[in-house]
Amino acid sequence: xxxxxxxxxxxxxxxxxxxxxxxxEFATQxxxxxxxxxxxxxxxxxxxxSGGPDPVDELIAKxxxxxxxxxxxxxSFDPVADVSVPIAVEGSWNASCGDDSTAPPSCNGGxxxxxxxxxxxxxxxxxxxxxxxxxxxxxxxxxxxxxxxxWRKYGQKEILNTTFPRSYFRCTHKPTQGxxxxxxxxxxxxxxxxxxxxxxxxxxxxxxDQTHAKTEPFDDEIIMDSDNTMAATMAQHxxxxxxxxxxxxxxxxxxxxxxxxxxxxENNNGENKEHCEASSRGEEFSLVWQDMMMFDDQxxxxxxxxxxxxxxxxxxxxxxxxxxxLFDSYCAYEGTSAI
DNA sequence: TGTATTTGACCAAC
DNA sequence: GTTGGTCAAATACA
Numbered sequence: 592x593x594x595x596x597x598x599x600x601x602x603x604x605x606x607x608x609x610x611x612x613x614x615x616e617f618a619t620q621x622x623x624x625x626x627x628x629x630x631x632x633x634x635x636x637x638x639x640x641s642g643g644p645d646p647v648d649e650l651i652a653k654x655x656x657x658x659x660x661x662x663x664x665x666x667s668f669d670p671v672a673d674v675s676v677p678i679a680v681e682g683s684w685n686a687s688c689g690d691d692s693t694a695p696p697s698c699n700g701g702x703x704x705x706x707x708x709x710x711x712x713x714x715x716x717x718x719x720x721x722x723x724x725x726x727x728x729x730x731x732x733x734x735x736x737x738x739x740x741x742w743r744k745y746g747q748k749e750i751l752n753t754t755f756p757r758s759y760f761r762c763t764h765k766p767t768q769g770x771x772x773x774x775x776x777x778x779x780x781x782x783x784x785x786x787x788x789x790x791x792x793x794x795x796x797x798x799x800d801q802t803h804a805k806t807e808p809f810d811d812e813i814i815m816d817s818d819n820t821m822a823a824t825m826a827q828h829x830x831x832x833x834x835x836x837x838x839x840x841x842x843x844x845x846x847x848x849x850x851x852x853x854x855x856x857e858n859n860n861g862e863n864k865e866h867c868e869a870s871s872r873g874e875e876f877s878l879v880w881q882d883m884m885m886f887d888d889q890x891x892x893x894x895x896x897x898x899x900x901x902x903x904x905x906x907x908x909x910x911x912x913x914x915x916x917l918f919d920s921y922c923a924y925e926g927t928s929a930i
Numbered sequence: 931t932g933t934a935t936t937t938g939a940c941c942a943a944c
Numbered sequence: 945g946t947t948g949g950t951c952a953a954a955t956a957c958a
Contacts (some may be wrong), residue, residue: 744935746950763934775949871953 638819730789736776740794764796771795 641696742760750757755778762770779785 743933745952747936748948748950751947757948761950773949 727793728789730787732785732787734785736786736788742774762794762796768796875929
């Protein structure tokens, strides 16, 4: 291919993306301002009135969603291109063998998940992959490891200085849809009934099969960690809202731990709490937005799958709480760091 | 018989 | 060299 035209296209795309990202940020800031303005009464109002989502939030959410989807489309259009879109900047997926379309030529295959076909290469090729240094990660504490997605366990490992082994799961849809989402589950030493679940990457699968969806998603989960400043900060500022949620969900505590570095998190064993790590802000937007979109979508999907089109009131309340607290928190975060 | 889990081995990062 | 993440054959299960 003509490298000049290719570079030109990349340049144009980069500009387009930059503009979109900027618009995305502005829209976010607008929502933050508006959200913050009435956030104090928002939760109570939502619960008392049960009147559905706030129209302002809803509108801006649509704007943000439009930006995000556009950026995502542009980004996914040429995943190899060097476009510094905040979405997946640091979190860009390192290629795993047969795990990613961006896999290097050395990893033959590129088919997602049909690893048996790669056996022809020989046993020496076993373990051909590139470890994910960092990705979109966030951690929750939960008393159940089940969530709304179908996972397949692919490994278990004894981890140094831990009592319980760590289990590794990947999305069941990886072979069929190339979904890259994985999660690691580790039982808490302090509280063996609680699991620390680290999610790595987002689901790219359509996840139409919701057979494994738990009946009451998120009831006992707390987002306690992320690979980005905003979400980590959110977790901190979310504390107050989380406490409200805790009471509803019967959870005793919320912990904010080191961001993005699982290893560090483990080594410090929670001592390095409230650590925030500088990261791309766009990525933060992305993560928050995907978090919200995923949450919203899944509620609907789950309910439709179960033939239940009515969303339980406590889920609705949680939606609004969740959205509100996310943005409130980010608002506070933005207030402490120069834009 | 097909699918999911277990577990030892392999490999990259540190 | 150590450690953690992943692979894939073996095994278990429905």
